[in-house]
Amino acid sequence: MDTLPAKGIKDVLEARSKAFAAWSPAELIEYSVGNCHQPAKREISIIYDIAHVVAYRHADRHPQLVKLIETLFLSFDTLSRHLRMEEDSFFPIILRAAKKAGRPDSPGKPLPDYICEMAETTRKTHDAIANDLDILRELTGYYTIPGDGDFLIKYLFQKMKKLDREMLFHMHLENTVLFPKAIALARDLNRQDTCPSAFGNNVLSVPNHKRSFHPAKKENVNSPAMPKSFKYAKGTN
Numbered sequence: 001m002d003t004l005p006a007k008g009i010k011d012v013l014e015a016r017s018k019a020f021a022a023w024s025p026a027e028l029i030e031y032s033v034g035n036c037h038q039p040a041k042r043e044i045s046i047i048y049d050i051a052h053v054v055a056y057r058h059a060d061r062h063p064q065l066v067k068l069i070e071t072l073f074l075s076f077d078t079l080s081r082h083l084r085m086e087e088d089s090f091f092p093i094i095l096r097a098a099k100k101a102g103r104p105d106s107p108g109k110p111l112p113d114y115i116c117e118m119a120e121t122t123r124k125t126h127d128a129i130a131n132d133l134d135i136l137r138e139l140t141g142y143y144t145i146p147g148d149g150d151f152l153i154k155y156l157f158q159k160m161k162k163l164d165r166e167m168l169f170h171m172h173l174e175n176t177v178l179f180p181k182a183i184a185l186a187r188d189l190n191r192q193d194t195c196p197s198a199f200g201n202n203v204l205s206v207p208n209h210k211r212s213f214h215p216a217k218k219e220n221v222n223s224p225a226m227p228k229s230f231k232y233a234k235g236t237n
């Protein structure tokens with residue numbers, strides 16, 4: 001069975017990220033937005049809608065599908081907000097710093113002095129998203145199609161599994177390649193000696209312990225009521 005065991009994830013992610021080690025921050029951001037963020041925004045909307053149909057068809061025999069809908073809503077809300085924050089706030093700041101680094105004497109706005117702080121906060125959000133993915137894996141038995149499952153549940157789990165892997169890669173790439181480069185830029189430009197030196201070695205902490213559901217619930221206590229159809233990310237860039 002092709003599962004996502006916590007033990008093997010790190011090696012796969014590291015091997016895949018290696019190819020990006022020489023890329024500039026601007027290239028990494030362009031790649032991340034085009035190849036990770038935009039597909040993810042499309043997929044979470046599709047997955048959420050399909051999950052509702054699957055739950056409608058099968059929840060009487062598989063009651064965990066009801067929990068799956070709730071978990072998807074909370075997880076995707078966190079993920080959507082995160083992607084938007086990176087694109088609207090963090091990435092533009094990194095790009096400004098990269099531009100400034102190429103023209104150290106150019107006039108312009110003062111450089112941001114909080115890249116380190118944003119990187120650390122974003123890394124924590126990545127860990128929260130990784131926790132949510134772990135819960136989704138548990139709820140779906142590592143995306144195992146039930147014996148009585150139909151084509152739709154198979155399609156749903158295939159999509160969830162692909163999104164899971166792509167999100168883990170996206171977060172690992174940012175944590176271990178993009179953010180250390182951004183922090184190095186900030187240090188050079190603003191003499192930020194207070195950046196935590198160990199940050200560059202941080203990878204996703206992929207939890208492998210059992211726990212009770214649902215940690216994301218706590219973080220999203222003020223989330224709006226669950227809509228009939230999850231359109232949160234549709235049409236956004």
Ligand SMILES: [Fe+2]
Binds near residue numbers: 171174
């Ligand atoms: Fe991210």
